Amino acid sequence: MKIIMLGAPGAGKGTQAKKIAEVCKIPHISTGDIFRANIKNGTELGAKAKTYMDKGLLVPDELVCDLVVDRIQQDDCKNGFILDGFPRTIPQAEALKAALTAIEEKMEYAIDIDVPDENIINRMAGRRACVGCGATYHVEFNPTKVEGVCDVCGDKLILRDDDKPETVKRRLDVYHEQTQPLIDFYKKEGILVTVDGTQSMDKVFEDILKVLGV
Ligand code: ADP
Numbered sequence: 299m300k301i302i303m304l305g306a307p308g309a310g311k312g313t314q315a316k317k318i319a320e321v322c323k324i325p326h327i328s329t330g331d332i333f334r335a336n337i338k339n340g341t342e343l344g345a346k347a348k349t350y351m352d353k354g355l356l357v358p359d360e361l362v363c364d365l366v367v368d369r370i371q372q373d374d375c376k377n378g379f380i381l382d383g384f385p386r387t388i389p390q391a392e393a394l395k396a397a398l399t400a401i402e403e404k405m406e407y408a409i410d411i412d413v414p415d416e417n418i419i420n421r422m423a424g425r426r427a428c429v430g431c432g433a434t435y436h437v438e439f440n441p442t443k444v445e446g447v448c449d450v451c452g453d454k455l456i457l458r459d460d461d462k463p464e465t466v467k468r469r470l471d472v473y474h475e476q477t478q479p480l481i482d483f484y485k486k487e488g489i490l491v492t493v494d495g496t497q498s499m500d501k502v503f504e505d506i507l508k509v510l511g512v
């Protein structure tokens with residue numbers, strides 16, 4: 299199964315993508331996680347990406363496209379993959395389409411998790427990320443067992459710099475301007491499905507499984 303997760307920042311793409319990847323036994327490919335790992339490891343790509351991420355802007359297409367195109371051609375992607383946070387622009391969607399067409403393949407589902415902007419602000423302010431393993435939580439909707447401590451690895455939790463309210467506003471503007479047009483792109487491709495992302499995490503997951511027929 300080849301799946302794209304669409305939706306505003308904070309809509310719940312990562313939360314759902316991890317669960318889908320587990321059930322469908324396919325790799326979860328998050329470009330945001332790839333950039334954060336590069337920043338943590340002090341790579342050149344990480345340093346370049348950080349200058350854009352900190353401002354709430356998108357990393358330029360040329361730094362993203364080849365990276366994803368290479369990743370989806372690795373062996374573990376043979377039975378499919380789930381893309382979380384990519385594509386985020388029309389040129390990225392075109393690059394993905396061209397790479398798959400070249401090997402006579404295509405994406406099968408683009409799942410748009412629909413959440414209005416007013417809910418997003420609250421979601422992002424309450425999101426906490428583990429500095430060790432990158433697991434995400436929410437102080438109200440998905441709290442850890444012990445406050446401030448990751449359930450998975452025991453490391454400490456932080457509020458991501460780009461989740462601070464002033465940056466979230468910029469990220470939402472960027473989403474509406476550059477990423478939302480992908481909804482129409484995938485509607486035209488005939489693979490768009492929309493789920494109501496304001497529901498509980500479990501209900502959103504249930505709706506997605508129904509769409510995927512698993
Ligand atoms: P994205 O990957 O789209 O940026 P996340 O999956 O990280 O978004 O979710 C953003 C925040 O909202 C996280 O703190 C997460 O725990 C929380 N969250 C995700 N889905 C829901 C939901 N259905 N209801 C309430 N909170 C949610």
Ligand code: AMP
Pocket residue numbers: 307308329330331333350351354355356357358359362382383384385386387390460469
């Ligand atoms: P995310 O974890 O998906 O919210 O991504 C965090 C940040 O990484 C975004 O705000 C962008 O700056 C950058 N990023 C992640 N994926 C992409 C992408 N496909 N294109 C451009 N920038 C991206």
